Amino acid sequence: MVSNGAYVLKEWVVQSHIKLERNPNYWDNDDTIIDTVYYYPIEDQSTELKRYRAGEIDRTEEVPSQQIKWIRKNLADELQISPYLGSYYFGFNLTRPPFKDNLKLRRALSMAINREIITDKVIARGEKPLYSWVPPGISGYKAARFDYADWSQKKRVEEARRLYKEAGYSLSNPLTVEIRYNTSENHKKLAIAIAAMWKQTLGVKTRLVNEEWKVFLENRKQKQVTQVFRAGWIGDYNDPYNFMEILHSKHGLN
Structure with missing residues (x-):
């Protein structure tokens, strides 16, 4: 190299x-x-924290979200949280049912997620709820926001239920779907939270599928078994194009 x-x-x-x-x-x-x-x-963040506390490693890249309160109290002088130019999201496989040609269903699921609860309660490490594809912080650029960004969560839920029904689903005929994520206790915690929100708001039945990173990427690439998948993008340079190009149909990471 x-x-x-x-x-x-x-x-x-x-x-x-x-x-x-x-x-x-x-x-x-x-x-x-x-x-x-x-x-x-180190895939397991709790193991990473234990090795750090034991002096086996000098720096960690990520901390387990379920231990953030303890870390703030007991390791406050060693914890550093800084702005990160990135978007964490869940994507849909648009090449197969149930999400192909079903915008109402996709929009209903998106609106049923309470982003504030996720950032403030579930992970609580300083993340901000995101209502645009391009995250804030890029110089001279104001991202376009979702049309429901300023709605109350109550209004979003009402609209989500209406769209869910129009998409052909109901409490008696619920959507059954899989969420795939690569191995990480933090990813798992977020997937569980989203599945719970979908269940409570719409009655969706969700199965969580944990896969090793390479298997996860290959399944996502093949577009056969993957339905909903966790994903993220960290900016390589300070320009909105770095995020927007991912949405192009011929981009290697789409």
């Missing part, structure tokens, strides 16, 4: 670690203060 950064790749052992060593040819090598860096792939 050829690179021109402060470090070069020395080892990559799958499911074990990635080892980097400082690059003597880096333009600012004299100011590099760490000689060796190890990255450890």
